[in-house]
Amino acid sequence: xxxxxxxxxxxxxxxxxxxxxxxxxxxxxxxxxxxxxxxxxxxxxxxxxxxxxxxxxxxxxxxxxxxxxxxxxxxxxxxxxxxxxxxxxxxxxxxxxxxxxxxxxxxxxxxxxxxxxxxxxxxxxxxxxxxxxxxxxxxxxxxxxxxxxxxxxxxxxxxxxxxxxxxxxxxxxxxxxxxxxxxxxxxxxxxxxxxxxxxxxxxxxxxxxxxxxxxxxxxxxxxxxxxxxxxx
Amino acid sequence: xxxxxxxxxxxxxxxxxxxxxxxxxxxxxxxxxxxxxxxxxxxxxxxxxxxxxxxxxxxxxxxxxxxxxxxxxxxxxxxxxxxxxxxxxxxxxxxxxxxxxxxxxxxxxxxxxxxxxxxxxxxxxxxxxxxxxxxxxxxxxxxxxxxxxxxxxxxxxxxxxxxxxxxxxxxxxxxxxxxxxxxxxxxxxxxxxxxxxxxxxxxxxxxxxxxxxxxxxxxxxxxxxxxxxxxxxxxxxxxxxxxxxxxxxxxxxxxxxxxx
Numbered sequence: 032x033x034x035x036x037x038x039x040x041x042x043x044x045x046x047x048x049x050x051x052x053x054x055x056x057x058x059x060x061x062x063x064x065x066x067x068x069x070x071x072x073x074x075x076x077x078x079x080x081x082x083x084x085x086x087x088x089x090x091x092x093x094x095x096x097x098x099x100x101x102x103x104x105x106x107x108x109x110x111x112x113x114x115x116x117x118x119x120x121x122x123x124x125x126x127x128x129x130x131x132x133x134x135x136x137x138x139x140x141x142x143x144x145x146x147x148x149x150x151x152x153x154x155x156x157x158x159x160x161x162x163x164x165x166x167x168x169x170x171x172x173x174x175x176x177x178x179x180x181x182x183x184x185x186x187x188x189x190x191x192x193x194x195x196x197x198x199x200x201x202x203x204x205x206x207x208x209x210x211x212x213x214x215x216x217x218x219x220x221x222x223x224x225x226x227x228x229x230x231x232x233x234x235x236x237x238x239x240x241x242x243x244x245x246x247x248x249x250x251x252x253x254x255x256x257x258x259x260x261x262x263x
Numbered sequence: 264x265x266x267x268x269x270x271x272x273x274x275x276x277x278x279x280x281x282x283x284x285x286x287x288x289x290x291x292x293x294x295x296x297x298x299x300x301x302x303x304x305x306x307x308x309x310x311x312x313x314x315x316x317x318x319x320x321x322x323x324x325x326x327x328x329x330x331x332x333x334x335x336x337x338x339x340x341x342x343x344x345x346x347x348x349x350x351x352x353x354x355x356x357x358x359x360x361x362x363x364x365x366x367x368x369x370x371x372x373x374x375x376x377x378x379x380x381x382x383x384x385x386x387x388x389x390x391x392x393x394x395x396x397x398x399x400x401x402x403x404x405x406x407x408x409x410x411x412x413x414x415x416x417x418x419x420x421x422x423x424x425x426x427x428x429x430x431x432x433x434x435x436x437x438x439x440x441x442x443x444x445x446x447x448x449x450x451x452x453x454x455x456x457x458x459x460x461x462x463x464x465x466x467x468x469x470x471x472x473x474x475x476x477x478x479x480x481x482x483x484x485x486x487x488x489x490x491x492x493x494x495x496x497x498x499x500x501x502x503x504x505x506x507x508x509x510x511x512x513x514x515x516x517x518x519x520x521x522x523x
Binding site: 062065070165167168258 | 321325330331350351354355357358359363365366367369371372373374382383385386387388430433434442
């Protein structure tokens with residue numbers, strides 16, 4: 032408030048509206064999409080670890096869904112076949128859960144994925160320090176930069192994990208189809224499988240945003256004077 | 264519209280630097296980059312800050328541009344003490360009051376020429392149509408009327424610098440800060456850019472402050488500020504300058520001077 036007073040007392044003839052600094056949301060989305068498209072291969076590398084991790088999650092989840100469908104038929108032959116293909120089923124089990132071992136592998140793969148994203152995004156920030164500094168010289172606030180990076184990561188996350196989840200799920204279906212034939216498809220609860228794919232996508236989006244958090248903060252705090260640097 | 268006001272009140276001091284020192288920590292050592300600088304810049308003038316590397320030239324330049332704050336002393340831009348401003352107000356100052364031109368052009372690679380020019384206007388809250396219209400006018404003014412849909416990589420260095428000049432003018436700033444604007448350009452293109460800046464300064468009443476090594480700049484400067492060892496060595500006005508250019512030209516030390 033005190034500072035605003037200084038502006039007024041300095042006699043700058045501009046009204047309150049003029050003090051705004053804005054970057055409309057749709058404009059941010061536009062810029063984010065553009066920079067993903069221009070740096071397509073860079074974005075692809077950032078996204079690829081996400082695609083792999085999410086497709087792994089989706090593969091195991093959808094696999095369990097198919098196995099549950101097979102179990103629900105109550106046929107001992109299918110049950111035996113499931114046990115032979117690696118599912119730990121106790122005699123009293125009526126559904127396939129994720130074993131602790133499997134859950135550990137999933138968590139680990141997600142962790143590795145986040146570290147990969149942080150790494151790739153930090154490099155992206157370093158590559159773009161001049162662009163960020165320039166934007167700040169043109170009047171961008173920290174939060175504009177933060178928002179641009181979050182939007183980019185969000186879009187990459189949505190596309191990457193969407194692709195990963197569908198590919199992983201499809202691969203799981205294909206895998207069971209080869210081993211068990213059509214019965215694996217007919218007994219499958221499609222809503223359950225759909226939920227698994229959607230869940231994996233959601234996890235991927237969250238991971239992408241978590242991974243970009245620190246790099247985006249580094250970018251947002253960058254000083255505008257960085258744009259003046261001549262090296263590079 | 265502020266710029267026309269600037270022309271009328273000709274003696275207005277757009278930048279005032281009083282007793283400014285700046286120290287940096289270099290390991291355990293305190294390095295004094297500026298050792299007490301006083302400088303007043305009159306609105307509408309074309310100022311060149313000259314000095315060898317390490318003279319404190321860039322430090323002073325960054326301070327005038329609101330990119331750095333003094334250790335002691337005060338810097339007033341348009342009578343506003345920049346040390347009093349918070350991050351938001353500094354960003355506002357950079358958006359509305361100051362236009363930046365860089366040695367490396369710094370055109371944002373993902374955007375077309377026009378989008379680069381309209382970005383500061385978007386930040387300032389201007390509607391898209393109005394911004395595009397003004398952006399095209401500005402690009403025509405710098406001689407790129409037919410190239411506004413081009414991406415930066417389709418433009419030559421000189422053309423990119425012209426886009427940067429149009430972008431610097433986007434929000435009708437009172438000051439344009441040019442950091443070695445000709446440093447990455449060949450001789451002719453550099454000269455074109457210098458005359459374009461001079462023309463803008465005259466027609467629009469914009470104060471142009473440039474840090475440079477380029478001796479060509481002297482011809483168009485209203486004032487040259489020589490920095491040496493953290494202090495102002497001398498300030499020469501235009502009328503005194505013609506003499507010293509003659510001297511520089513006749514001196515055998517000419518080459519070393521233009522290099523430093």
